[in-house]
Amino acid sequence: MFKDSIPGLEKVFKSDVDRPKVILVTGPPGSMKTTFCYSLMSNYLKDKNEFGLYTTLEETVDSHLKNMESIGAKLSMKMQISDLTDLREIDQIDEVIGQEAQTDYVLFIEKMIQRFRKTHGDKFSIFVLDSLGALYSLMENVSDMRKKMFYFFKMLRDNNLTCYIIMERSLSGESQLLGNEGFLADGILMLGLDRQRGKLMRFLQVEKMRAVEHSMERHAIEVGKNGIQVLGPLLTAP
Ligand SMILES: Nc1ncnc2c1ncn2[C@@H]1O[C@H](COP(=O)(O)OP(=O)(O)O)[C@@H](O)[C@H]1O
């Protein structure tokens, strides 16, 4: 179950997240979006006969793995991690015709998902995109992103996946970038930093989650010896 994948996450989710789902994981830089999604995926897959695909567009696979190792998140044999180089290869192998198509990274991701699905069938259950902002900045043609995102999210659901789409935003910022993402998504998680009695605390908050019973409160998160964990609700100042 997803809610048991990170210690303490069951304090936030009372019922489980069933697939298909597209969930935005939002927050400012350094708010643990990458750590959260990676830990969730690797812990979830640990004792299941299912497979996951993690796409890191902000850094290389090597640097991503080094960072995750330093934070205590473990690599699972049932997950594949791919970066920009892999996406470009997919393009070359499939000989995309035309200039414009060569920067359509949304299409490359779709192809990679199809390929992973061919290998693992319905056992391919979880996908992470890190991050949507990086994907957009790679694309030359960002016109009609609303339409593109509509079909991208639809494709993810059609593949019966639980997807975590990382999207940077400030605490007060909207959960939209170029393509109506907040409306299209089944869920929005907010990761952030909060000052509590002069101490900076990291927190997780569910803003939206279709078909799941959940808490609306900010929950403190912490990195311990065994990686990330969810503590209790943050106390709000009187
Ligand atoms: N062992 C650790 N304990 C606590 N915090 C850590 C540890 N290692 C890294 N961090 C913090 O985690 C941050 C990285 O989190 P990350 O998941 O990459 O955030 P995001 O993807 O939201 O930018 C680092 O900037 C650092 O502040």
Ligand SMILES: [Mg+2]
């Ligand atoms: Mg990150």
